[in-house]
Amino acid sequence: MSRRAGSAGTNGTNGTTTLAFVESPVQLLNVLEWAHTRGVGAGAGGASAGAGAPGAGGSGAEASGGKLTLVVLSPTDPMTRGQLRRMAELARQEGHEVRWEEARGGAAAPFQTIGGLAGMLRRAPRVVLGDPFSRYVQLLLTITRARDLVVVDDGTATMEFVAQLARGERLVRWHRKGGRPGPRDLLFAPVASSARRRLTPGEDRRVEIFSSMPMEETPAGVTVTSNTFAWTRTRFGPPRVTKGADMVGTSLVETGVVDADRYVAAVRTLARTHGAARYFAHRRESTEKLHRLAVETGLEIVRPDLPLELIARRGPIGRTILSFPSTVVHTLPLALAGTEVRVAVCDIDPSWLTQNASPRAQGFLSGVTGSARDVHRLAAVGVG
Template structure:
């Protein structure tokens, strides 16, 4: 049994466990990382590359296929449950995850650390503080008040046997009562990789807001074309969840080179040449790249989203969340804003 067990399901979560381990070497001496494998090819490749870095840092990790069928999933969860029950410290990447939530009843951990899972961290903190049940912001439905303790996750976090609860995050959050915030300054990434190499053009970071149904596809494609022309973007850094069809259309419309990063953007920006300007819509990298690239001349600029791009039927909660993370990113890092071009009529269909 390992004293400290990390549960991660994405490249971003795994990266931030490496960051946590780097600044907590004592606790990390007993760390085992359970990688609950994602299904899409690009995420799996990024996880594979990060596992190699974990091995170089002498961290122990193991992959688990938790999405390979009902029988296999049940057996895997039982195996994981035994590991979870023996851990005195849990490091968790995604408390919204149904897989992680299924494992929590096994746990008797005295300490819980939640590492960054991107901008979802801000929503998690808000829901736990307000005692609401956990549901992801882009799913649209309003979170239920439940019993005022945040549902099963909130009750698990409020048990008497839990001695310490912390967020390891770069996000500007105020912790729920009884919790701590430990700043994630991406020290491992900044110390392990670099110096930053800058190429002459601008890079445009892709977004999965079309795939999640928040932004109308045609409006997004037109916005990408306008940004590429007006800002001189030469490369499009595809989000790992973007559809191949959309990426082909972006390449045909703009002439930009489509890249599929084999590492999370935070690491890629220090390992491979990066544009003198990185353009991004409301996303995690609007918070992380200014930290990772603070010793470089690279500028991060935020592309604003016009209300007319939002698909009909998108919940007000989702729109409010996008506005919130945009405002917080600009305020926190002083990002320049790229205003939207307005030319198409409002979106009517998802």
């Protein structure tokens, strides 16, 4: 394990261990992309060590070399756990160390997990995290003394995180914003505020955001680095492209944003209009909803065992990929660069939103679609 951060030359040397905390397969994928870009880890290309050492005048974006330990804060959802295990195996194949934590395995699990990680956190000069909104991650941020913090994409939530950080707002997920803070929110508020302060660059702390998402506002002093999915394109594909269309599922129903009946009707109309045959389910979609989709639309429901960027890159994949506003409208064009696959995104009609949807939901979803590059925009379909 590396020495504590603080002395020049510690960061970026071969003895340094970067700690990364992930809770989803996409976060883990984006840590692998970051490591590939930085030359971190045995399988990352052996970039030269020493750049960006503390006190050396370099930015966190220049830091390279060293080792990577991925800490998986495992959720309880079976689909997510399955994808995480597959991604963890890919990380090991790249030469990275993976530490699997049953972080939610009972009432005592969080205390045991945080206690077991405290020493590593205090020693690590660089920490990478995938979800700054996570209470688990926010708790861990109160322990770390790292001088380099890196936030990798956790999907479209990254866009909201960057905007909130730039405006000095409290960190709240976009689909919850607008509601009153609950008792747990108020109890956790001091920790969340501390996490936001630690994610703000300072004289002795550098913050990097590694993202494929568009950034309207960039917080002062934060380094933003583009994720081009170079590792994915190097490791997989190019895919075999079929003549038909595939559809990408979303968890907007499960998060209470979109009405289930409207969603099913929209999927049915899109599938019929574009000749889609397969529906790639989001890992958080409910079994009941997927069964209903299969019965009412005739689509073949596919439960991917890896993030869709890797599934699409491995192929076979349809010539057209249909999606609602989501992360993949930004990431798939990058992962599939150089292929003939077209990504088409269908807008969410305001009438599809539930009464409980955040007041910001429509504007946020429109922004996700409108800011996507290299996609074909479809008007919202009539669901009658």
